[in-house]
Amino acid sequence: MISEVISEMTSEVISEMTSEVISEMTSEMIGRPTAAAAAAGAVVAGAGGIAGSGAPVLKGENVSRYYDGAGIRVTALDQVSFEIYQDEFVVVLGPSGSGKSTLLNLLGGMDQPSGGKLWYQGRDLTTFTPGQLSDYRREVVGFVFQFFNLLPSLTALENVALAAAVAKEAMSPGEVLGLVGLAGRERHFPAQLSGGEQQRVSIARAIVKRPALLLCDEPTGALDSKNSAAVVRLLLEMGRAFHCPVLVITHNGEVARVARRVFYMKDGRIDRVGINPSPLPVEELVL
């Protein structure tokens, strides 16, 4: 029944949908009571979620990443410490070269710190074997990239199905494409989709595995303002629906207005954590 509902949607319809509707649909699709789970976990308040009660999902202590070569050391990340909680929507802002992608790649298990400790649900990622890290990337992390990283020779559906095939408890790729507003476009190749649509496919690919963590490296960097706002909204709603933290790197300070916490990075450090007591409702976001 849910697939019928979803297949009737177009991207216009989905942009009109309320968070409640998406949350209810997703909760049915993923087979777990997201609202109840959220209530049992951290405090959820406003558009951006909040760092509240409960253990952090991610915790870093003096995390460093440096590169040695040609007699010089480049310090990409310089002893950063942080906590990230369930249901949070955290924006990471900072100039080019300040360590944003380095931080996200470490959180996503795509790289290992040179120093410090990094925990996911109390498990120290720095002690993981390559195999454990691979499981972590496959099972836990949904990653969204600036340039989508879709396979050009696969259709939208096949791109999402590929991610589903290697996950333990994946959702139906077709249903997830419907959820991101792409019902009817399943058989189109990336080249036949707009940038905004390609990014929706890549978000579908990230969430089809029911990730416990959604990491996005400049997901709006290649999009126009209208598509950027739609993608930010979708990411926020996916985080709510999946009851998982969402970290979004951006160069656009406006995006930070919908987040409750903002990590301002500078020279490899989290220079400041901004707290936004009343995040902008994402429906009002204009980019």
Ligand SMILES: Nc1ncnc2c1ncn2[C@@H]1O[C@H](COP(=O)(O)OP(=O)(O)OP(=O)(O)O)[C@@H](O)[C@H]1O
């Ligand atoms: N493999 C590498 N070898 C050497 N230096 C690196 C490597 N990867 C990253 N760096 C350096 O680490 C620093 C942080 O890079 P990072 O990619 O995290 O920046 P960023 O904040 O994501 O920048 P941007 O906004 O341009 O994407 C930069 O000075 C970069 O040159």
Ligand SMILES: [Mg+2]
């Ligand atoms: Mg970067």
